[in-house]
Amino acid sequence: MSGIWTERLDNPVSKRLRDPASTGYVAIGLGVFAAFLAIPPIEARSIVWSILVGIVATLLGIWTATRGRRRLGYGAAVAGLIGMGLGILATRSGTGNLEAVFNAALIAQMFAFATPLVFGAIAGMFSERSGVVNIGLEGMMLMGAFWGVYGADVGGSWVVGLIVGAAAGGALALLYAYFAIHLRADQIVGGTAVNFLALGITGYFFFQLYHGNYVPTGVSTIPNVRIPFVADSHFLGPAIGNLSLMIWAGFGLVIVSYFVIFKTPIGLRIRACGEHPRAADTVGINVYAVRYGCVILSGILAALGGVYLSDGFGGGSFNDNMTEGRGFIALAAMIFGNWRPFGAFGAALLFGLSSAIALRLQVYSPSASTLFNVLPYVLTLIAVAGVIGRSVPPAADGRPYKKQ
Amino acid sequence: MHEDVTILGRYRVLQRAGGMLAPLLTAALAFFVGGLVILATNGTAPWAVYRQIIDGAGLNWIFHPTTDTTNLAAYNLTQTLLVTTALILTGLAVSFAFQCGMFNIGGQGQYIVGATFAVWVGSSLSGLDSTVHILLAIGAATLAGAAWAGIAGVLKATVGAHEVITTIMLNWTAVWIVSALIGPGGPLQSHSAADNPVSSDVVAGAKLPIVWGDPLLQGLSIGIFVALGALVVYWAVVNRTTLGFGVRAVGRSPEAARYGGIAVGRSIVLAMALSGAFAGLAGALDILGWQFNLSVDDVQASQIGFIGIAVALLGRNKAIGVGLSALLFGALVTGTSTRNLELTALRPDLAGNLTVLIQGLIVLFVGVDVLVVVLLARARRRRL
Numbered sequence: 029m030s031g032i033w034t035e036r037l038d039n040p041v042s043k044r045l046r047d048p049a050s051t052g053y054v055a056i057g058l059g060v061f062a063a064f065l066a067i068p069p070i071e072a073r074s075i076v077w078s079i080l081v082g083i084v085a086t087l088l089g090i091w092t093a094t095r096g097r098r099r100l101g102y103g104a105a106v107a108g109l110i111g112m113g114l115g116i117l118a119t120r121s122g123t124g125n126l127e128a129v130f131n132a133a134l135i136a137q138m139f140a141f142a143t144p145l146v147f148g149a150i151a152g153m154f155s156e157r158s159g160v161v162n163i164g165l166e167g168m169m170l171m172g173a174f175w176g177v178y179g180a181d182v183g184g185s186w187v188v189g190l191i192v193g194a195a196a197g198g199a200l201a202l203l204y205a206y207f208a209i210h211l212r213a214d215q216i217v218g219g220t221a222v223n224f225l226a227l228g229i230t231g232y233f234f235f236q237l238y239h240g241n242y243v244p245t246g247v248s249t250i251p252n253v254r255i256p257f258v259a260d261s262h263f264l265g266p267a268i269g270n271l272s273l274m275i276w277a278g279f280g281l282v283i284v285s286y287f288v289i290f291k292t293p294i295g296l297r298i299r300a301c302g303e304h305p306r307a308a309d310t311v312g313i314n315v316y317a318v319r320y321g322c323v324i325l326s327g328i329l330a331a332l333g334g335v336y337l338s339d340g341f342g343g344g345s346f347n348d349n350m351t352e353g354r355g356f357i358a359l360a361a362m363i364f365g366n367w368r369p370f371g372a373f374g375a376a377l378l379f380g381l382s383s384a385i386a387l388r389l390q391v392y393s394p395s396a397s398t399l400f401n402v403l404p405y406v407l408t409l410i411a412v413a414g415v416i417g418r419s420v421p422p423a424a425d426g427r428p429y430k431k432q
Numbered sequence: 433m434h435e436d437v438t439i440l441g442r443y444r445v446l447q448r449a450g451g452m453l454a455p456l457l458t459a460a461l462a463f464f465v466g467g468l469v470i471l472a473t474n475g476t477a478p479w480a481v482y483r484q485i486i487d488g489a490g491l492n493w494i495f496h497p498t499t500d501t502t503n504l505a506a507y508n509l510t511q512t513l514l515v516t517t518a519l520i521l522t523g524l525a526v527s528f529a530f531q532c533g534m535f536n537i538g539g540q541g542q543y544i545v546g547a548t549f550a551v552w553v554g555s556s557l558s559g560l561d562s563t564v565h566i567l568l569a570i571g572a573a574t575l576a577g578a579a580w581a582g583i584a585g586v587l588k589a590t591v592g593a594h595e596v597i598t599t600i601m602l603n604w605t606a607v608w609i610v611s612a613l614i615g616p617g618g619p620l621q622s623h624s625a626a627d628n629p630v631s632s633d634v635v636a637g638a639k640l641p642i643v644w645g646d647p648l649l650q651g652l653s654i655g656i657f658v659a660l661g662a663l664v665v666y667w668a669v670v671n672r673t674t675l676g677f678g679v680r681a682v683g684r685s686p687e688a689a690r691y692g693g694i695a696v697g698r699s700i701v702l703a704m705a706l707s708g709a710f711a712g713l714a715g716a717l718d719i720l721g722w723q724f725n726l727s728v729d730d731v732q733a734s735q736i737g738f739i740g741i742a743v744a745l746l747g748r749n750k751a752i753g754v755g756l757s758a759l760l761f762g763a764l765v766t767g768t769s770t771r772n773l774e775l776t777a778l779r780p781d782l783a784g785n786l787t788v789l790i791q792g793l794i795v796l797f798v799g800v801d802v803l804v805v806v807l808l809a810r811a812r813r814r815r816l
Binding site: 163203207216217218220221222223224225226227228229231232233234235236349352353356357359360363394398399401402405406408409412413 | 469473474535537587591593594596597598600601602604605607608609611612615616617618732733738741742745779781782784785786787788789790791792793795796798
């Protein structure tokens with residue numbers, strides 16, 4: 029049997045749906061459709077539809093490519109991009125709003141929205157690669173968001189905030205690890221408990237420590253990195269010239285975790301514990317220690333994403349239930365990215381982009397804005413359904429290990 | 433059979449009598465830890481706080497029973513029972529899926545979808561006979577909840593997508609789609625308030641009859657009897673029907689069930705759909721019973737479906753257990769809400785978060801209570 033996310037039942041329907049080729053053809057069809065959306069007879073005057081269909085087509089294409097049908101997949105991705113471009117060109121005449129929505133600053137905003145997701149998705153990846161499902165990402169992120177800003181406020185420095193936030197997330201993760209690994213409690217139940225606990229703890233102490241008011245202004249916030257020369261450039265300046273330190277840290281984290289997971293002995297051990305803990309135990313790997321380490325690291329990383337949310341992106345503020353489901357989007361990004369660092373990063377960027385576009389579109393069309401908010405969830409639904417290729421979780425993901 | 437007088441023996445008897453002790457210990461432990469938090473952070477006596485929560489929930493009504501809802505205890509009790517109504521149903525939504533070996537985290541989304549359909553049918557039709565209108569709205573909401581959960585069931589049965597991840601995604605999909613429907617410019621938004629992200633009110637004929645209290649002050653509707661009826665239906669379906677037998681068989685072992693000739697996929701889809709039907713019904717009863725409209729704030733802040741998870745886990749998926757733990761959580765939510773009482777021992781906003789904390793502790797310790805049972809059973813075996 030495979031891991032917890034895919035207890036597949038054998039039947040012909042699922043086999044046919046899982047063939048990546050069908051996705052490729054669907055993607056090409058969607059790409060063409062994206063181009064035709066804007067011109068008669070359909071004549072959708074809103075640019076949203078072309079972009080949406082184009083993005084979906086491109087994604088389907090990339091997915092197909094990563095699942096073995098390279099040529100077909102990349103062809104489909106290109107078809108999606110061209111279709112989107114043509115669609116945009118066709119609607120462009122007469123739409124002045126377009127430039128307000130799509131400009132260089134959108135890229136910076138995409139990174140800002142994506143960074144908590146990047147941290148969360150990489151956090152989830154470490155935990156699940158070692159064989160522990162982590163539904164509690166949302167809660168661990170929320171812990172980081174509150175205790176991070178509290179640390180920055182009381183300690184007087186954003187560095188203290190990062191440390192306190194990471195410690196809080198790590199502590200909650202330790203509690204979860206004890207229940208999930210030592211007591212072998214159901215990991216979904218444990219994760220649900222973690223989310224409740226974090227919501228209760230942060231809400232309680234927010235009122236206890238700040239009397240239900242906002243965090244005072246003037247909290248030391250995570251600084252931006254201003255790159256000389258680039259910052260003054262016409263296009264690159266607003267895009268990447270002045271990004272938060274944590275955004276760059278997120279890029280670094282993705283690269284480092286790729287090497288750790290796939291190129292080092294430690295990564296091999298982690299993956300062994302997630303794929304076949306009994307075998308790992310037999311060759312002398314301490315499965316409990318690896319899993320504890322990974323779950324705690326997971327809590328720390330998710331919390332760092334939360335600290336960025338409150339003390340970087342949020343400018344040193346906090347409100348009740350601040351993460352608002354971002355932990356779950358991070359979980360989705362991890363699954364969408366197939367439990368791989370760069371895959372998760374790509375998915376996080378895509379979901380960040382959809383949030384950024386959603387925010388900007390709110391002024392012009394609330395309903396279109398909502399569509400972009402729904403996008404991460406619907407895409408993940410499609411992805412786990414296996415209709416567009418197959419997500420392969422670690423084989424022992426979600427199974428408690430019992431030493432013999 | 434000789435009478436066993438050790439603690440272990442008594443525990444075993446209690447286990448056989450429906451396993452009441454472990455959930456009670458779990459809840460007691462959670463309240464104890466919650467009390468420690470109060471003591472450590474505020475220095476106030478936990479029992480004083482709990483006493484006020486009990487009063488706030490109207491549970492002190494039992495000492496001075498009266499039907500007069502101008503009496504504060506009686507009024508608070510009606511509010512507790514209103515929350516209990518919804519929690520029984522969202523608890524059943526989780527429990528029924530559990531019987532089939534599935535974890536339905538999507539009760540929240542199914543509840544929202546049900547509430548939306550109830551608002552839609554309840555506010556857009558008029559001139560119908562009241563009974564017909566109510567049944568129509570409830571029916572639409574129940575079916576909508578079933579269909580929404582059914583998506584997860586079908587995905588599991590056909591391609592094996594895990595229901596935890598699909599129901600989480602369906603929750604947030606429901607939140608955003610419904611927010612768009614009742615938000616500014618949405619098709620279900622109230623016509624009278626252009627900038628207010630709220631739906632129209634349901635018409636007078638679609639409101640549930642009030643059985644206790646003033647209709648203008650959130651009286652208790654007949655919804656509570658519908659919820660109690662649902663508990664009976666749940667028990668009967670699980671224990672007395674072919675469908676329930678198939679669902680339980682699949683829950684124990686899908687392979688064995690398939691070998692025994694049970695249509696596994698069909699059981700999975702039906703179990704999920706019935707779960708969703710319970711949650712959808714909860715949404716309908718809340719809308720038609722006391723809320724009457726749906727706002728974006730309600731949709732995004734509501735926790736009823738999530739508390740249902742705690743209700744089902746603490747109630748051990750038994751009809752009576754779900755009913756009692758729904759009452760416990762209903763009392764906790766009402767007793768700590770800022771709306772209908774003032775807490776002098778602990779600030780109300782703190783108390784509200786204490787509720788969430790205690791929920792988390794209970795869900796966390798449910799894992800341990802299973803462990804306690806296992807440990808005691810093992811100790812007993814060794815002793816014999």
